Amino acid sequence: MYAPAEFTHRRNIDQIKTTDSLILALLIWQAKTGIESQRRFCECFNCLSHSRFNRRSRQLLQLIYQIRQEMNKKVDLSGQFLIIDSFPVPVCQPVRNYRVRIFRGSANIGYKATKKIYYYGFKVHAIVSDDGYVLDYVVTKASVHDARETVELMENTHPSNYYLLGDEGYLGKELHQQLKQMGYELWTPYRKNMTGAKKHNDHQLMAIRRTIESDFSLLTYYNAENNRARSLIGFQSRLEIAILAYNLAYCLERFN
Structure with a gap:
């Protein structure tokens, strides 16, 4: 349905014993x-060796991305707040931060504020609806910095929603101005020592913004933070x- 013709009619496709749809279902x-x-x-399973399964799964990366984009078009998020935040993806234990060799040039050391530790790896910046649908993301x-x-x-993403919620990491006039020119209104809580913080910090908006933390916790269940790939394409694929698995669960829960 979503696969381009050059993919579905690729060379020797008729000789493949395990279909692409089965590989996708297994992934x-x-x-x-949570394995x-x-x-x-x-x-x-006996249908595929690990090396072949790994290779076939990486070949499906573009298709998986396309399915996710098509799902975005079908999910109605109108009238909802969008929330932006990030979560860390460490690729080794902190004790190996300065010795690890994988992803050299692509990853580096960042700070994980929730656990107050430095880690080596990546950061995923995501836009999520206020009821938990992941609209898009980017890896850095x-x-x-989040902003x-x-x-x-x-x-x-070009979402139709006009209101975006972020935490204190997105404070700054320049970012607010840029988003306003694009037609979006960004709301972030003020730090407690800032002028007018008590009046500005709407507790209802702060509660809505915090729902993204629960969404990220669920993504951890799907191994979004525990990515054990050792190549960039493998990392992106996982x-x-x-x-995709998280968003499918969202759709099954909301629309069944």
Whole structure:
């Protein structure tokens, strides 16, 4: 349905014993069951070796992305607030931050405020509806500030929603002005020591904004934060599957 002709009619497609749809279903099942190790997951089945399953799953990356984009068009988020935030994706234990070799040049060291530790890896910046649908995301190095990716995310997504909620990390007149020129209104709580904080900090809006933390906790269940890939394409593939599986669960819960 969503696959381009060059993909569905690729060379030797008629000789493939395990269909693309089955591979996709297995990937979603792996994310749903929370099994981090793809090798251990493959041991449960005789249809594919781990190396072949890994290779086939990476070939589906563009298709997975396209399915997610088509889902975005069908989900009605009108009238909802959009929430923007980020979550860390460490690729090693903190003790190895300065010795690790994977993703050199693509990842770096950032700070995980919730656990007050430094980690080596990436940061995922995401836009989520106030009832939990992940609209879009972008991956950066761990040290990139949250506010830097906001404009790019909104440009790529073009949501019809006009109100965006963020935390104190998105404070700043320049960002607010840029978004206003694009037609979006960004609300962020003031820090307690800022002038007018008590009047500005609407508790209802703050409660809505905090719902994204629950959404990120659910994404952790789908291994969005525990990405064990050792290549960039593998990393992207596993993250796409985690978000697709999460959004499918959202749709099944809301529309059944």
